[in-house]
Amino acid sequence: KNEVEQSPQNLTAQEGEFITINCSYSVGISALHWLQQHPGGGIVSLFMLSSGKKKHGRLIATINIQEKHSSLHITASHPRDSAVYICAVRYISGSRLTFGEGTQLTVNP
Amino acid sequence: GAGVSQSPSNKVTEKGKDVELRCDPISGHTALYWYRQRLGQGLEFLIYFQGNSAPDKSGLPSDRFSAERTGESVSTLTIQRTQQEDSAVYLCASSKGTYTDTQYFGPGTRLTVL
Numbered sequence: 001k002n003e004v005e006q007s008p009q010n011l012t013a014q015e016g017e018f019i020t021i022n023c024s025y026s027v028g029i030s031a032l033h034w035l036q037q038h039p040g041g042g043i044v045s046l047f048m049l050s051s052g053k054k055k056h057g058r059l060i061a062t063i064n065i066q067e068k069h070s071s072l073h074i075t076a077s078h079p080r081d082s083a084v085y086i087c088a089v090r091y092i093s094g095s096r097l098t099f100g101e102g103t104q105l106t107v108n109p
Numbered sequence: 110g111a112g113v114s115q116s117p118s119n120k121v122t123e124k125g126k127d128v129e130l131r132c133d134p135i136s137g138h139t140a141l142y143w144y145r146q147r148l149g150q151g152l153e154f155l156i157y158f159q160g161n162s163a164p165d166k167s168g169l170p171s172d173r174f175s176a177e178r179t180g181e182s183v184s185t186l187t188i189q190r191t192q193q194e195d196s197a198v199y200l201c202a203s204s205k206g207t208y209t210d211t212q213y214f215g216p217g218t219r220l221t222v223l
Contacts, residue, residue: 041198048210101151
C-alpha cells in the first residue's frame with residue numbers, strides 16, 4: 001500500500017471542465033508537492049504547500065493538514081493540461097520525497 | 110540560466126556492464142536529488158546531496174548503485190553490473206537550499222539494460 005494515495009488514477013474530461021485530483025497521506029508532513037509530468041517525460045513542479053491554498057493561473061492547490069489531504073484543481077481545463085499529475089510529500093522526519101502513483105489526465109477538445 | 114541537464118539522454122547497455130549517468134544542476138543550487146521511474150510506475154527516491162553534508166543514501170536499492178557529487182556541482186550516478194530490472198528513467202533534480210525548496214527536474218536518462 002502506497003503511503004501517498006492519489007485519486008483518481010485516470011481522468012478524462014472535456015475541454016472547459018473543472019478538474020479535481022486528490023491526494024491523501026498517512027503521517028505528518030513538512031511539505032506537499034504537486035508535480036506535472038508531460039507526455040514526453042519532463043517533470044515540472046507546480047506547487048509546494050505546507051498549509052492553506054495556493055493559486056497559479058488556472059491551477060489551485062489546497063491542503064488540509066488535520067485531514068492529511070490535498071487537492072489540485074484545474075479550472076477551464078484545456079487539452080494542453082493533459083499530463084500525469086503527481087503528489088509527493090516530505091515527512092517531518094526525513095529529507096526525501098515520497099511520491100504517489102500519479103493521475104493520468106486527458107482533456108479532450 | 111540553464112535548467113538541470115542530464116546526460117546521456119538515452120543509454121542502452123548489456124546486462125553486467127557498468128553505467129555512469131551525469132547530472133548538471135542549476136548553478137547555485139546546493140541540493141541535488143536522484144530519482145528513478147520504472148515504466149508505468151511512480152517515482153522512487155534514490156539519493157539526496159545537500160552542500161558538503163553526508164548524502165542521504167537511504168533510497169539506493171542495492172550496493173551496485175552509488176553516486177558522487179563534487180561540492181555543489183556535477184553529480185554522477187553509477188550502476189555496476191547492471192541488471193534488467195535497472196531499466197528505468199533516472200531523473201535528477203536540484204533546489205536552491207534545503208529540501209523545503211522547490212525542486213527543478215532534469216529531462217532524465219532512459220536506461221535500457223538488455
